[in-house]
């Protein structure tokens with residue numbers, strides 16, 4: 796990574812993650828589709844095979860989106876007591892949209908942080 800830092804100045808992992816850009820150059824696209832990754836950066840050629848966020852993004856999304864949605868459901872029920880179909884019509888699409896958006900952001904941020912801190916699977920030394 797030291798030869799990378801001379802050629803590519805460090806980019807902010809949060810900004811590049813939210814924009815879905817390459818963690819090394821900040822220009823190329825990271826995602827192929829909604830959540831899939833491209834094989835490499837089109838701008839700088841960084842191989843994305845190192846990128847493995849695992850279950851990390853899902854945990855953050857479950858906790859954050861779950862808190863927002865359940866809080867909103869409880870607030871609506873306590874203050875207006877609408878019928879159950881209002882909850883379903885309102886919160887089912889909102890949960891799906893918020894989860895997909897937050898999952899893409901969290902995955903981009905975690906991959907950018909993984910690249911920046913050179914994090915990888917633990918290996919036994921020879």
Ligand SMILES: [Zn+2]
Nearest residue numbers: 817820836839
């Ligand atoms: Zn790049």
